[in-house]
Amino acid sequence: MRVVLLGPPGSGKGTCAKIIGGLYGVPVITTGDMLRAAVARATPLGRTAKGYMDRGELVPDDLVNSLVAERLAEPDAANGFILDGYPRSPKQAEALEKHLQKTGKRLDHVLHVELEDEAIIDRLSKRRSCPRCGAIYHLENKPPRTNGMCDTCATALVQRDDDRPEVIRRRLEVYREKTRPLLSFYERRGEIKTIRGDLPLDELPAALRRVLNGRG
Ligand code: ADP
Ligand code: ZN
Numbered sequence: 001m002r003v004v005l006l007g008p009p010g011s012g013k014g015t016c017a018k019i020i021g022g023l024y025g026v027p028v029i030t031t032g033d034m035l036r037a038a039v040a041r042a043t044p045l046g047r048t049a050k051g052y053m054d055r056g057e058l059v060p061d062d063l064v065n066s067l068v069a070e071r072l073a074e075p076d077a078a079n080g081f082i083l084d085g086y087p088r089s090p091k092q093a094e095a096l097e098k099h100l101q102k103t104g105k106r107l108d109h110v111l112h113v114e115l116e117d118e119a120i121i122d123r124l125s126k127r128r129s130c131p132r133c134g135a136i137y138h139l140e141n142k143p144p145r146t147n148g149m150c151d152t153c154a155t156a157l158v159q160r161d162d163d164r165p166e167v168i169r170r171r172l173e174v175y176r177e178k179t180r181p182l183l184s185f186y187e188r189r190g191e192i193k194t195i196r197g198d199l200p201l202d203e204l205p206a207a208l209r210r211v212l213n214g215r216g
Contacts, residue, residue, distance in 0.1 A: 001026050001080040007113035009171045010120040013198035017084035021203050026080035029071055054161050056170030059169050061091040089178045110186040115197035128157040
């Protein structure tokens with residue numbers, strides 16, 4: 001199973017990706033997480049990527065393309081993958097095409113997770129996450145039991161640097177400019193399916209299964 005998730009920042013791509021990965025038993029490849037890990041380890045890639053990420057800009061295509069190419073070459077991705085946050089620009093879509101051609105595979109689904117700007121801004125500005133276990137909270141809709149602390153590991157929650165309002169606005173602009181054109185690229189090839197990013201969490205697995213089975 002090979003799936004690409006498209007959609008604006010904060011639409012819920014990551015949540016959908018995890019569910020689909022679990023349904024089909026294939027790895028979820030999240031470029032945002034990979035880049036944040038590189039930043040945390042201060043690798044050469046991380047040191048370059050940090051500035052772009054803090055400003056809400058895309059990390060340059062060739063850096064991200066080689067990061068993903070390496071990841072796709074790992075054995076666990078041979079039987080499939082869920083790409084969350086990639087491709088994000090026409091150059092990246094081309095690189096993915098090349099990879100697929102080279103391996104003689106094709107995408108099974110391109111899933112568009114859609115959500116309006118207002119809902120996105122609300123979600124991202126009130127999002128908090130646990131730096132230790134990665135759990136994600138929302139100050140109103142999914143608050144931690146103890147204010148500011150992770151339910152699972154009692155670590156102090158943090159806000160992502162790029163979840164500040166001015167950076168969120170820039171990320172949305174960049175999405176419209178660079179990523180949204182990919183929707184028509186994949187649409188022309190009849191590969192796009194759409195799901196709303198604000199379905200109740202307990203309905204999401206069934207809804208995803210319906211959409212991916214062509215009955216959505
Ligand atoms: P979101 O989708 O909510 O903006 P991500 O975690 O996917 O969050 O991405 C955070 C940041 O990481 C992006 O703003 C960008 O700087 C960088 N990034 C992630 N994926 C890519 C990519 N495919 N190409 C370029 N930059 C990326
Ligand atoms: Zn935690």
